[in-house]
Amino acid sequence: MHVRPYHSARSNAPHVFHEDDDCPAGRNLAWFDKVEGTEGCEPCPQCVRTAATRPEHPVGATH
Numbered sequence: 001m002h003v004r005p006y007h008s009a010r011s012n013a014p015h016v017f018h019e020d021d022d023c024p025a026g027r028n029l030a031w032f033d034k035v036e037g038t039e040g041c042e043p044c045p046q047c048v049r050t051a052a053t054r055p056e057h058p059v060g061a062t063h
């Protein structure tokens with residue numbers, strides 16, 4: 001399911017943010033390692049793909 005963007009708090013983690021709580025990479029992050037936001041991060045390719053194929057999340061929806 002689509003969630004607010006989050007990323008790892010670790011400086012040595014991949015600099016990507018996730019927008020889906022079903023993302024395998026996102027699920028690997030521990031609760032204490034999640035920071036809300038997209039600062040300094042690229043969109044996670046897996047999350048982008050998931051969002052693109054999700055019918056209930058049409059392009060142009062409010063962010």
Ligand SMILES: [Zn+2]
Nearest residue numbers: 018023044047
């Ligand atoms: Zn992701």
